[in-house]
Amino acid sequence: MVNTLLTVIFVLFLAGCKTTAVNTSYVSNYANYDRYGQPIEDLNQLSVPRKNAWDVTRSKLQLTKEFKHPRVSKEVKSYNSYPLHMTKVSSQAAPFYHYVLQEVLKRSFPSEVALLPVIESMYNPNAYSQGKAAGVWQFIPSTAKYLGIDKNDWYDGRRDIIVSTKTALDYLERYNKRFDGDWLLTFAAYNAGGGTVSKAMRKNRERGLATDYWSLKLPKETTHYVPRILAIAAIVKDPKKYNINIPSIDNTPYFKVIDVKSQIDLAKVAKLSRIKLKKIQLLNSGFNRNITSPTGPHRLLIPVKKAAQLKLALSKINRYEGLNWTKYKVQSRDSLGSIALRHGVSISAIKQTNALANSIIRVGKTLLIPKSINTNASPGHLASLANESNAHRVYKINNGDTVWEIAKKHKKSVKEILAFNGLSKNSTLRVGGSIKIPQG
Numbered sequence: 245m246v247n248t249l250l251t252v253i254f255v256l257f258l259a260g261c262k263t264t265a266v267n268t269s270y271v272s273n274y275a276n277y278d279r280y281g282q283p284i285e286d287l288n289q290l291s292v293p294r295k296n297a298w299d300v301t302r303s304k305l306q307l308t309k310e311f312k313h314p315r316v317s318k319e320v321k322s323y324n325s326y327p328l329h330m331t332k333v334s335s336q337a338a339p340f341y342h343y344v345l346q347e348v349l350k351r352s353f354p355s356e357v358a359l360l361p362v363i364e365s366m367y368n369p370n371a372y373s374q375g376k377a378a379g380v381w382q383f384i385p386s387t388a389k390y391l392g393i394d395k396n397d398w399y400d401g402r403r404d405i406i407v408s409t410k411t412a413l414d415y416l417e418r419y420n421k422r423f424d425g426d427w428l429l430t431f432a433a434y435n436a437g438g439g440t441v442s443k444a445m446r447k448n449r450e451r452g453l454a455t456d457y458w459s460l461k462l463p464k465e466t467t468h469y470v471p472r473i474l475a476i477a478a479i480v481k482d483p484k485k486y487n488i489n490i491p492s493i494d495n496t497p498y499f500k501v502i503d504v505k506s507q508i509d510l511a512k513v514a515k516l517s518r519i520k521l522k523k524i525q526l527l528n529s530g531f532n533r534n535i536t537s538p539t540g541p542h543r544l545l546i547p548v549k550k551a552a553q554l555k556l557a558l559s560k561i562n563r564y565e566g567l568n569w570t571k572y573k574v575q576s577r578d579s580l581g582s583i584a585l586r587h588g589v590s591i592s593a594i595k596q597t598n599a600l601a602n603s604i605i606r607v608g609k610t611l612l613i614p615k616s617i618n619t620n621a622s623p624g625h626l627a628s629l630a631n632e633s634n635a636h637r638v639y640k641i642n643n644g645d646t647v648w649e650i651a652k653k654h655k656k657s658v659k660e661i662l663a664f665n666g667l668s669k670n671s672t673l674r675v676g677g678s679i680k681i682p683q684g
Contacts, residue, residue, distance in 0.1 A: 296492040297342050298334075302481050306354035307427060311478040313458065319468070319475035324486050330479065334491040337367035339498045339527060340380065340405050347409055354427060356477045357416060360434070363472050369403050369529035378402040379529075381412040391415060397610075398537035404530030405545070406501070428457035428470055436466040499527055500551040502544045504558065510534045511596055516557040517550045525599070533612065534599050535569075569597065569612045574605050579665065581682070587613045603682055604659045637681045641673050654681045 294300050310316060323329055345358040364382040365371035377384045379402035383393060391411050393401040401407040416430055419438055423429035433441045444460040453459055457470060483490045504513075511534055514521040521534075527545040531537060536544070546554050572583060580603040584591045591603065597612050605611070639650060651658045665680050673679065 294495050297345055297495045298480055298490055298493060300345060300349075300495055301355045301358060304349060304355035305477055305481055307356050307474060307477065308481065310428065310474050311481070313471070313474070315458070315467075315471040316474045316478060319471045320478055320486065323475055323479060324488065327488050330476075330483070330488055330490045333362050333366050334493055337362070338493050340367055340369070341493050342495060342497055343405065343499070344380075344409055347413060351413060351417065353413070353416070356427065356473060357413070359473055359476045359480065360412075360431070362476050363469065369405060369526065379408045380405065381408045383408065383411070396537070396539075398532055398535075398539070399530055399541075400532060401530055404528075404541070407530065407541075426457070431470045431473055432457055432460075432462060432466050435469040436463050440466070497548055499545040500548050502546050502551055502554060502558075503542065504536070504544055505542050507536050507538050507542070508544070509597075510536065513544060513546075513554065516561075517546060517554040519547065519550055521596075523547070532599065534597055535612065569614050572611050572613050574607050574609045574611060576607055578605065578607070579603070580605055583611065583613070589614055602657070602660060604657070638678045639681050641675055641677050641679060643675050645673055645675075647673065647679075650679060650681075656681065 294303070341358070344361065345355065348355060348358045361367050361380040364377075365380045367380050369380050370378075371380065371382065372378050373382060375384055378400060381402070383391070383402045385395065388395060388402050388411075391414075393407060393411055395401060401411075416434060419433040420427065420430045422438060423433065423441070429441055429445075440463065441460070444462055445455040447461070448455045448459060479486055479488055480490065510524050510528065510531065511521055513519075514524045517524075524544070524546075525531075525534070527547070528536075530541075536542070544554075570587070572587070574583070580591050580594060580600075583605075584594055593614050594600070594611060595603070597614050639654070641650075647658050647661055651661045654661075660682060661679065
């Protein structure tokens, strides 16, 4: 009786095992399923949400087989010589990386795509190359025009993270379809142009050679470009392996898009939202001045924590308050000080409105001059403006003096001295005469 009962229990136990052992051999017929027949994606969704955007990147890498290629290993070794490289990348990418990564993953692209700006610009929206490429995705003017990116005196969409990212991903998607889903060829085309890659492939076919990226003869820059992307991806995948620290980036939105509906002064936005102007400028690098473009886009990127405060403040003010200005074309012998005095405003106001880093101005350049809010300014107020606008010290010119030596002595640039005095580089200094040295 006991033996019979044990036999029944043993049979039931075996039956139970059969119902749970779905795929004990774990043959790869079950793509995206683990050895127990559970969908891998479902298991990931049940896990704790990742707090670090780099962790999300690691989980979505698709080109890991390429990391072992000798050319990739060589680039990894090169980056390994600069262990602080990724520290700087993380710092500059922090405001933008979550947004870019999410846009990449929405299209089911490999997360390696989000690393292209690391190679292109180190995620600096104000990066500008000798070839006149600009923004985190480094579009040159001709490509930007071809792809429909707006660029004018007020605005450059190449530096707008939203516009440039969408355009770059559309561009990459187009190339990826052209090259039958091959991401290495896609990256090469992004760097060298689709025609260059197609021509290299055609030459290899004619010679009976392989047409994969590693087999193509491409421009020198492109032969390094793709391995560098893969090298950065390899480092991101396993930074400890290379003894590199990658500071985390929060896996949450850094900014929120605020519709301001019309033109607005960025300095006013900074004041209303209690954010430093430099941060507003960084997030909205597409605007060339501290006043947004009259033709748009009429939106601003604001840190998430400050967005509600700004929306509330904007709802209570006149949008056009403080947006009055006049245009002034710089003439020969003009200085920023003389222009400021002529219009009854301060040098700092002109600098701020036109996003000038210094007092150097170029003949023919158009400046926006903010109108004085107090039209009935007292003589004392105008005098104080004059003092600020013309703040300088007088230097007596001695025998043998040059503008370069004078500028160096007073820790100013030659251009700044010339501009302040309305001189050109061909002007002659008269011994016994004087020259103004701008202060501040």
